[in-house]
Amino acid sequence: MWPDNGLIEFAGIDLPIIQAPMAGSGGLEMALAVSGAGGLGSVGCALMDAATLEKTLEAASQATLRPLNFNFFTNDPPTAQPERDARWLRTLSGYFDEMEIQPPPELVTGLIEPFDDSRCTVLERAKPAVVSFHFGLPSSDLVDRVKATGAKVLSTATTVREAIWLAENGCDAVIAQGIEAGGHRGMFLTDDPLTQIGTMALVPQIADAIKLPVIAAGGIADGRGIAAAFALGASGVQIGTAYLYTREATISDVYRGALQGVKNEHTVLTNIVSGRPTRCLVNRVVRELGPMAKEPAAFPKGFKALAGLRNAAESTGNRDFSAHYCGQSAALANQTTAARLTRDLSSAALGRFNQLRP
Amino acid sequence: MWPDNGLIEFAGIDLPIIQAPMAGSGGLEMALAVSGAGGLGSVGCALMDAATLEKTLEAASQATLRPLNFNFFTNDPPTAQPERDARWLRTLSGYFDEMEIQPPPELVTGLIEPFDDSRCTVLERAKPAVVSFHFGLPSSDLVDRVKATGAKVLSTATTVREAIWLAENGCDAVIAQGIEAGGHRGMFLTDDPLTQIGTMALVPQIADAIKLPVIAAGGIADGRGIAAAFALGASGVQIGTAYLYTREATISDVYRGALQGVKNEHTVLTNIVSGRPTRCLVNRVVRELGPMAKEPAAFPKGFKALAGLRNAAESTGNRDFSAHYCGQSAALANQTTAARLTRDLSSAALGRFNQLRP
Numbered sequence: 001m002w003p004d005n006g007l008i009e010f011a012g013i014d015l016p017i018i019q020a021p022m023a024g025s026g027g028l029e030m031a032l033a034v035s036g037a038g039g040l041g042s043v044g045c046a047l048m049d050a051a052t053l054e055k056t057l058e059a060a061s062q063a064t065l066r067p068l069n070f071n072f073f074t075n076d077p078p079t080a081q082p083e084r085d086a087r088w089l090r091t092l093s094g095y096f097d098e099m100e101i102q103p104p105p106e107l108v109t110g111l112i113e114p115f116d117d118s119r120c121t122v123l124e125r126a127k128p129a130v131v132s133f134h135f136g137l138p139s140s141d142l143v144d145r146v147k148a149t150g151a152k153v154l155s156t157a158t159t160v161r162e163a164i165w166l167a168e169n170g171c172d173a174v175i176a177q178g179i180e181a182g183g184h185r186g187m188f189l190t191d192d193p194l195t196q197i198g199t200m201a202l203v204p205q206i207a208d209a210i211k212l213p214v215i216a217a218g219g220i221a222d223g224r225g226i227a228a229a230f231a232l233g234a235s236g237v238q239i240g241t242a243y244l245y246t247r248e249a250t251i252s253d254v255y256r257g258a259l260q261g262v263k264n265e266h267t268v269l270t271n272i273v274s275g276r277p278t279r280c281l282v283n284r285v286v287r288e289l290g291p292m293a294k295e296p297a298a299f300p301k302g303f304k305a306l307a308g309l310r311n312a313a314e315s316t317g318n319r320d321f322s323a324h325y326c327g328q329s330a331a332l333a334n335q336t337t338a339a340r341l342t343r344d345l346s347s348a349a350l351g352r353f354n355q356l357r358p
Numbered sequence: 359m360w361p362d363n364g365l366i367e368f369a370g371i372d373l374p375i376i377q378a379p380m381a382g383s384g385g386l387e388m389a390l391a392v393s394g395a396g397g398l399g400s401v402g403c404a405l406m407d408a409a410t411l412e413k414t415l416e417a418a419s420q421a422t423l424r425p426l427n428f429n430f431f432t433n434d435p436p437t438a439q440p441e442r443d444a445r446w447l448r449t450l451s452g453y454f455d456e457m458e459i460q461p462p463p464e465l466v467t468g469l470i471e472p473f474d475d476s477r478c479t480v481l482e483r484a485k486p487a488v489v490s491f492h493f494g495l496p497s498s499d500l501v502d503r504v505k506a507t508g509a510k511v512l513s514t515a516t517t518v519r520e521a522i523w524l525a526e527n528g529c530d531a532v533i534a535q536g537i538e539a540g541g542h543r544g545m546f547l548t549d550d551p552l553t554q555i556g557t558m559a560l561v562p563q564i565a566d567a568i569k570l571p572v573i574a575a576g577g578i579a580d581g582r583g584i585a586a587a588f589a590l591g592a593s594g595v596q597i598g599t600a601y602l603y604t605r606e607a608t609i610s611d612v613y614r615g616a617l618q619g620v621k622n623e624h625t626v627l628t629n630i631v632s633g634r635p636t637r638c639l640v641n642r643v644v645r646e647l648g649p650m651a652k653e654p655a656a657f658p659k660g661f662k663a664l665a666g667l668r669n670a671a672e673s674t675g676n677r678d679f680s681a682h683y684c685g686q687s688a689a690l691a692n693q694t695t696a697a698r699l700t701r702d703l704s705s706a707a708l709g710r711f712n713q714l715r716p
Contacts, residue, residue: 003714159623160689179537180556194649195623195640198538198556200586201577201686205622208690219559228558228586231710264563265517265553282553291552328559331518332566352589353716356361358708 001350006213006235010152010173011130012067014038015346017226018175018215019338020240021071021132022183023047025255025325026338028056028063030248033338035066038346040130041338042069047111050118057126067129069154072115074138074188075276078298082106088297088305091289095321099312107301114138120145130154132175135276136166136188143170156186156217158196160209165189167210175238176206178218182241182267182327184278193269193277193292200232207233221329223348227356230349239345241327246338254314255324262330273306273323275299284320285309359708364571364593365398368510368531369488370425372396373704375584376533376573377696378598379429379490380541381405383613383683384696386414386421388606391696393424396704398488399696400427405469408476415484425487427512430473432496432546433634436656440464446655446663449647453679457670465659472496478503488512490533493634494524494546501528514544514575516554518567523547525568533596534564536576540599540625540685542636551627551635551650558590565591579687581706585714588707597703599685604696612672613682620688631664631681633657642678643667 002008007016019026019034023044031041043060045053053070060068085107096103115138123131123146131146132154147153147170156175157163163174177186178199185196199218207214216229217238229237244251244259258281269277270291276299280286285306289296297305309321336344360366365374377384377392381402389399401418403411411428418426443465454461473496481489481504489504490512504511505528514533515521521532535544536557543554557576565572574587575596587595602609602617616639627635628649634657638644643664647654655663667679694702 001716003716160621161623178556178558180559190623192626194551195626197622197686198536198577199558200536200556200583201538201622204580204582205687205689219556222562224562224590225558227589227714231585231589231714232582263518264555264559265519265548268550268553328555329563331563350716353714356585356589356711357715358359358361358711 003230003353004235007173007215008236010213011040013040015342016236017342017345018042018069018236018238019243019342020183020217020238021069022240022243022325025249025251026243027250028060030243030246030338031068032060032063033248034342035064035068037339037342039342040067040069042071042132044071046071046073049111050122053119054122054126057122057128060128061126069130069132070123070128071132071134072119073112074114074133074135075299077109077114078301081298084295085297085301087295092305092309095285095309099309101308101312104304104308107297107304109300110304112300112303115142117142123151124149127151134184134186137169137171140169157206158185158187158202159190160205162187162189163206163210167212171212173213173215174206174210175215175217176203176234178202178216179269180219180328181217182279183325184274184276185269187277203229203232203234219327219329221327221332223345223352225329226345226349227352241330242333242341243338244326245333245335246341248338252314254317254319254322258319258322258324259326259330262326264328264331267326267328267330271296271302273302275302278323278325279327281324281326283322283324361588361711362593365531365573366594368571369398371398373700374594375700375703376400376427376594376596377601377700378541378575378596379427380598380601380683383607383609384601385608386418388601388604388696389426390418390421391606392700393422393426395697395700397700398425398427400429400490402429404429404431407469408480411477412480412484415480415486418486419484427488427490428481428486429490429492430477431470432472432491432493433657435467435472436659439656442653443655443659445653450663450667453643453667457667459666459670462662462666465655465662467658468662470658470661473500475500481509482507485509492542492544495527495529498527515564516543516545516560517548518563520545520547521564521568525570529570531571531573532564532568533573533575534561534592536560536574538577538686539575540637541683542632542634543627545635561587561590561592577685577687579685579690581703581710583687584703584707585710599688600691600699601696602684603691603693604699606696610672612675612677612680616677616680616682617684617688620684622686622689625684625686625688629654629660631660633660636681636683637685639682639684641680641682
């Protein structure tokens with residue numbers, strides 16, 4: 001039925017659609033709905049400590065026997081750079097004055113910590129079907145331990161070189177993340193956002209370079225994009241932004257409101273909101289300090305730097321300091337539920353294949 | 359045979375493939391070969407004065423009865439900005455010293471002049487099948503005069519807003535130029551390269567927004583990309599970079615050599631080489647002054663600023679100062695001829711549709 005069953009067989013699912021992990025924007029409820037509909041639901045675990053992760057995995061295993069994907073960041077914790085932190089806070093000082101709040105006394109990484117032994121131990125007990133990483137892979141012994149649980153391992157490439165590296169270092173499938181994608185670039189062998197590659201160019205080149213299933217991500221929000229991804233050589237897609245429009249999205253009213261009426265040209269790659277390049281809706285702080293600041297706070301301290309401003313502003317409905325992740329195809333999305341979206345995407349893609357028949 | 363005959367009928371051609379106009383890199387010989395093979399060959403006329411244009415059109419009409427596309431820039435001539443020019447030349451002064459050549463005494467626009475009355479008069483006599491513009495459209499009276507010759511009018515959109523503007527201002531079809539594309543961004547209602555959109559996201563949104571044929575450009579260099587473009591809602595493609603690898607490309611040995619071994623991550627959007635954002639191979643001057651300089655010489659004076667350095671360096675096989683336009687899918691291209699490439703792309707696309715059949 002599908003032109004390539006690589007992802008379906010890789011993940012043991014019915015429909016070749018991965019709901020992108022979106023820590024903070026989509027939780028277990030969304031993932032369960034997607035997996036229930038036949039796709040692969042993902043839980044972004046970047047904000048969870050080991051105890052929360054354990055509870056989440058327990059809840060998941062009680063709720064479903066279907067495959068789920070649990071996603072972790074693999075960033076190295078930033079080194080102490082008090083002078084750089086202080087410079088960034090000084091850059092923001094006018095905003096703190098304007099909002100009449102105190103800047104944080106220092107920048108901490110907060111709850112975003114990379115995948116480590118304690119989290120791996122939780123996975124060894126819970127044995128999820130799929131484990132995915134962002135920003136490369138953790139150390140090879142952690143990768144080996146995850147694979148020993150029976151989990152399939154997935155990570156994201158933004159260049160052909162990154163895809164080859166992932167294939168050589170234990171991945172069972174690779175997500176080709178085009179520049180259209182919302183959220184953080186998975187880049188880990190390059191830090192230059194201006195040479196990042198569009199989905200149309202990236203997918204076939206990665207498909208030529210590795211023998212693993214390739215999953216297209218970036219700019220895909222309807223059946224046309226899924227059909228195009230298969231045409232390019234992918235065996236499935238990962239879709240994030242369209243799921244922000246579902247009932248299950250755990251996003252603020254301000255974020256939900258900002259997603260209405262988004263046009264294709266309203267998003268930008270910026271390092272202002274976290275310290276790493278991420279695609280967000282343009283807003284005041286991105287316009288005034290970015291989109292690419294020369295020396296923002298190191299990832300993930302950038303979140304902490306803006307947290308107070310963001311919360312104060314959003315409490316009055318203002319998104320001047322928000323990190324509203326959004327891909328370039330948001331305008332193709334509709335209000336729906338996660339299960340219905342998954343099924344509708346699948347039907348639309350199959351219908352599109354039929355229309356392309358010579 | 360093709361899922362959508364919009365471009366084929368628009369241009370009166372057999373295969374839904376436009377060879378992108380590439381002033382300086384592909385001349386009449388390439389265009390004739392492509393049109394002879396059933397596609398739409400394009401002649402980039404941005405560097406031609408009216409007399410040269412007239413000779414080219416005469417040669418074309420003697421060589422073929424098939425449709426050809428003649429492409430013009432529509433940029434406003436830059437205002438005199440002697441101080442800005444001088445600042446840019448000072449920025450480059452170390453390079454002039456190093457190469458032991460004199461900087462130009464002043465920056466002139468050179469042969470790149472926008473479409474005007476004299477060029478339009480030539481078209482009125484020669485009556486080409488298709489006339490395309492880059493950077494929007496010329497004044498409405500010039501558009502009306504071109505359309506009155508019977509020519510179909512084509513231009514490039516980099517956002518949905520630009521596509522709607524083109525549809526409302528006389529275009530008969532619109533090229534959706536994704537960020538992957540080599541060469542100059544056609545952008546004319548925005549000047550922000552960081553919000554520019556990937557082909558995967560741009561094509562379906564433009565297809566939803568206008569009723570004209572949509573032609574996908576950017577990142578397409580093989581049958582997979584063409585099939586993907588149709589899946590997204592295009593009725594054809596415009597391909598540039600792959601034609602740089604043909605025998606008919608009128609490029610220097612240094613440029614031809616640089617195209618060998620290009621990887622997906624070796625190109626960047628830069629305003630260094632001309633004054634406007636264009637996708638080129640990364641080289642020394644782009645790395646050291648760009649990729650996006652805050653205030654380069656105004657387009658098209660940037661060409662003139664680097665011309666002496668480029669010529670001196672290329673004469674010794676060095677591409678430090680070159681403008682080697684290149685899209686993100688160069689690695690998919692092969693050495694061939696323009697006619698064979700056109701036919702091979704078409705066969706590969708049709709084969710790809712067959713593979714996608716559910």
